[in-house]
Amino acid sequence: MSEVLVQSVDNVALLPAYLAAGTAVLVLLVDLLLARPAATVAAAVTGAVATAVGAAAVGTLPDRRTFCVGADCSWVFGGRAALVAALVALLLVGVLALSGPLLRDGRTPVGEYCFLLACSMTGGVVLGAAGDLITLIVAVEVLTLPLYVLVGLRRGSLASAEAAVTFFVVSVVATTLTLLGAALLYAVTGALHLDRLGGLLADGALLDLPLTTVAVTLVVAGLAFKVAAVPFHVWAPATYDGAPLPVAAYLSTASKLGGVVALLAVVQHALPAEVTGPVLATVAVLTMTVGNLVALRQRRTVRLLAWSSVAQAGYILAPLGALALADPDARTGAYAAALAYAVFFVLLELAAFAGVVALRPAGADGGTLDDLRGAARRHPWVGGGLAFALVGLAGLPPALAGLFAKVTVVRSLLGGEANWLALVVAVNAVLGLAYYLRVAASLYGPPGDAVAPAVRPGRAVIAALAVATLLAVVVGFAPQVVLDLAGG
Structure with a gap:
């Protein structure tokens, strides 16, 4: 007689997702019934703040798991x-501002x-707890x-x-590859x-199959x-340069954070480090x-930020590149370092x-x-x-968040066989100083020949700007707190 498995549902664990999805519904209703832009924006901000508070409240509890069948859970909120x-x-609130x-x-x-934006936020909230x-x-x-x-x-x-067409086509291709993998x-x-996949792929027989290598490659x-x-x-x-500035800000922050979290989840829990480590080190x-x-070589502001964002993705991936060479404890530190860097x-x-x-000027690119x-x-x-933000992205004080981000990554790579990768990170950090400090210095230089717009x-x-700077200062003084949360 077959065993009947009953799926559990924990509504407390799902509270952040409820709040995020409720924000999208609330925005629709307010826009439909009141038709006042200020009220619509206020509804979105209120819902986003409630989502952040709800997530923080549930995060103080021991790990909450739901949609579980046996030991396998589709939702793990820690x-x-x-x-x-x-x-x-909070990024949604900032982008709305x-x-x-x-x-x-x-x-x-x-x-x-x-x-x-509220729908996109819902995806980000669910992503962090995906099992x-x-x-x-x-x-x-x-x-x-x-x-x-x-x-x-x-x-x-x-x-x-x-930009929209480019982003759409590339994203469809990326999704297709991930789904196929x-x-x-x-x-x-x-x-x-994810956890069951990791346990099964630890079996050498499955790992040696060519189909497994193809699948892992496609997902990554x-x-x-x-x-x-x-x-x-x-x-x-x-895409960044063609999008409205606030949307470009969301792409380079919330969207990139989501990609990092997704990649981190599959690499940490599901995919074998022996396969992904060398690939991610090269990438x-x-x-x-x-x-x-x-x-x-960039002369346009957003394109410079976009290319620097590409470089920052390399720093985020660097700790994951040493996974094949690290012991289990060091791997845990590498995962935390990657996510902590993304937060900074x-x-x-x-x-x-x-x-x-x-x-x-308002509405300008x-x-x-x-122009700056x-x-x-x-x-x-x-x-x-x-x-301050540019100096922080360069990894220099007084922006301690950027400094500790670089230190966290380099520290996670030292002490093992990945010292060469730490050296590459250090050399690239010095290379990044050339354009970050050049732009920061030009802000205080003499105005250009062109007439500056009012x-x-x-x-x-x-x-x-003030809140983002303040948060960067706060996490810069408490990097261990971010590391502890990133490791949980």
């Missing part, structure tokens, strides 16, 4: 999931804009799908339309839950597109080197985009680096915030 959910929700000038010009539908491949892939797509529309919202802009993994193992390649890792990075600069070296070298990075990246938005020359003389506080930074944008 400290890491709480960190990801709260950060994605940056969107004030874009929404006030009347050409962007406020209700649809806020609804799409099986189906939940993981669906969450990644929920995070990504609304961005196809958001990228193309600059009406009348050919660059925006091209997941299907092949299921064909090999008969399992979808598909998720590498989401992180914009070389050689799957070409879409990022054009990390190529990503940070290509990103930094091409960023040196997205806060500084949001501050950088907030500074660019504040220093550009990121412009060129010459001397900006700190005209707007000392905003220019100082942007310079800019009045909005209060919401300045508040977003």
Whole structure:
């Protein structure tokens, strides 16, 4: 007689997902019933804050598991999931603050804009707690799908339309590769839950099958597109530059964070380190080197941030490249280092985009680096915030978040056979100084020959810059807390 398995449901564990999805529904209702842009934005902000608070509250409890059949669970909400959910929700609040000038010009539908962002936030919240491949892939797509529309919202802009099409085509290819890899993994193992996959693939007989190697390669390649890792990075600069500035900020922070979390989940729990380690080491070296070298040649602000974001993805992947050489305890530290670096990075990246938005006319694109020359003389506080973010991305004090991010990655690589990779990270960090410090110095230099456009930074944008900078300062003074949460 066959055993009947009963699936458990823990509504407390699902509370952050309920709040995130409820935010999207609330935005639709407020927009439909009140038709007031301010009320719609307020609903989105309120829902996002509630989601962050709910995630933090549930994260203080012991790990909550639900949708379990036996020992296999599709939803595991612990400290890491709480960190990801709260950060994605706060990033949404920051992006909405940056969107004030874009929404006030009347050409962007406020209700649809806020609804799409809230839907994307829901995907990010679910992603951090995903315990099986189906939940993981669906969450990644929920995070990504609304961005196809958001990228193309600059009406009348050919660059925006091209960016949307590029992003759509590349994302569809990436999703196809990931799904095919997941299907092949299921064909090999008969399992979808990440922990069970990891246990089955630890069997040498399964690991030696050519089909297993193909499946692992496809899953890693598909998720590498989401992180914009070389050689799957070409879409990022054009997409960031063509998208509205707040959407580009969301792409380079929340979307990239989601890709990192998805890749980290499958590498840590499901895929064998012996296979993924050498591949990710090569990808990390190529990503940070290509990103930094091409960023040196950029003259457009958003393209420079996009290429530097590619380089930062290389630093994030570097600890994962040493997995095959590390013992189990060192592997746990490598996973925590990768996610902690991503947290430090997205806060500084949001501050950088907030500074660019504040220093550009309402509705304008990121412009060129010459447009920012001397900006700190005209707007000392905003220019100082942007310079702080750039110095932090370079990994220098006084932006301690960026400094500890680099130290965390290098420390996770030292002491084993991955010292060479730590050296590559250090050399690339020095290479990155050339363009980060050049832009930061130009903010305080003499104005260029072109007449600077009149800019009045909005209060919401300045508040977003201030809060992102403050959060970067706070985590810079408490890096171990972030590491502990990232390791949970």
